[in-house]
Amino acid sequence: MNLHPYVVTLGTAGGPRFWGAGNQTGHRCGISTAVVVGDAVYLVDCGRASASQFAAAxxxxxxxxxxxxxxxxxxxxxxxxxxxxxxxMMAGRQTEPVAVIGPGDRGMLPPVNPNALGTVSPQFPDAPTAGTAKMVEHLFRAYSTDITDRMLDSLRPSPDTVFKAKDIKVPAETGFHPNHNPTPEGVEPFVIFRDDLVTVTATLVAHPPIAPAFAFRFDTAAGSVTISGDTAPCANLVRLAEGTDLLLHEAIDMEWAAAAYADVSAATREATLEHHRKSHTTPEQAGQIAAAAGARRLALHHLVPGNAAPEVWAQAGRHYDGPVLIPQDLDHLSFAATTSTVSPRI
Structure with a gap:
């Protein structure tokens, strides 16, 4: 088996917007990354169109x-x-269920933004902050008509035999608290998944008010890749990514953000800009993080806006001397320790 590891950037745009094909760059789908090791695939995040991109790849x-x-x-x-x-529909294969692993229930409501002009309440008071396992259950319930039809008429097995959802348990020694200490300093990266090909470790990153929010590192016999998730500059991420062969880090153009919310109320605009400032990373900051971690290569993704000019992202090279990659959707990026190859889209 060829274990040369690489990622496929299924989608490279971030944010809950549709990024069209503008006059500056090609169309980008929502954030999603496939980590490929031998014949195995591990998916990180499921942004817009990622299922179709998975097939296209x-x-x-x-x-x-x-x-x-x-x-x-x-x-x-x-x-x-x-x-x-x-x-x-792949049910019937003779392997373990696919693990679906992500944050657990926050456990309490986040603070209301101080820009609020009145009472703000959760949409679903009975389950306002569902975690990964509960979300998967809710999704299966939402599609109960489809699932029941296929189980009773087509004799498909229960989807629980194909997918097994699991909440990530944050180690108690981190001191994590969703409101008072969402990103404790000095978190020791902890293992969340291991099989014969990869070991996946996680750390807590800074993406308030979302808590917990994670970055992941995949270590293989041939190399490593670290994926930042959404985060402001964070010492925990630097520690997780130390010496990694490829760091995929989010990036936002703050000048774009300042001009992008002219059509909303002043309270919403200020709350949104405050969120971007405390929860995301500029290209220049991403370069600083890569340098501090000693990453061998840096690739920017989760690009906001998804149709910015390439020179916006080039600022990552101001403080980082290694290769800076700005992948398009469906690019292949090797994270083998002995190569710096970037393959074109297929």
Missing amino acids: GLNPNQLRGIFLTHLHSDHTVDLPGFLLFGW
Whole structure:
């Protein structure tokens, strides 16, 4: 088996928007990354169109061993139903269920933004902050008509035999608290998944008010890749990514953000900009993180906006001397320790 590891950037745009094909760059789908090791595939996040991109990349659902969610914002999970329901059709294979691993229930409401002009209440008071396992259950319930039809008429097995959802348990020694200490300093990366090909470790990153929010590192016999998830500059991520062969880090153009919300109320605009400032990373900051971690290569993804000019992202090279990659959707990026190859889209 060829274990040369690489990622496929199924989608490289971030944010809950539709990024059209503008005059500056090609169309980008929602954030999603396939980690390929030998014949196995591990999926990180399920942004818009990622299920279709998975097929376009020539990947087979029978290769899928795990789905990992960095956090539960919609731009990272909106295509999860596609993988769960269409992937269910691979039922009958003789392997373990596909692991669906992500944050657990927050456990309490986040603070209301101080810009609020009145009372703000959760949409679903009975389950306002469902975690990964509960979200998967809710999704299967939402599609109960489809599932019942296929189980009773087509004799499909229960989807629970194909997918097994699991909440990530944050180690108690981190001191994590969703409101008071969402990103404790000095977190020791902890293992969340291991099989014969990969060991996946996680750390807590800074993406308030979402908590917990994670970054993931995949270590293989041939190399490593670290995927930041959504985060502001964070020492925990630097520690997780130390010496990694490839760091995929989010990036946002803050100048774009300042001009992008002219059509909303002043309170919403200020709350949104405050969120971007405290929860995301500029290209220049991403370069600083890569340098601090000693990453061998840096690739920017989860690009906001998804149609910015390439020179916006080039700022990552101001503080980082290694290769800076700005992949398009469906690019192949090797993370083998002995190569710096970037393959074109297939």
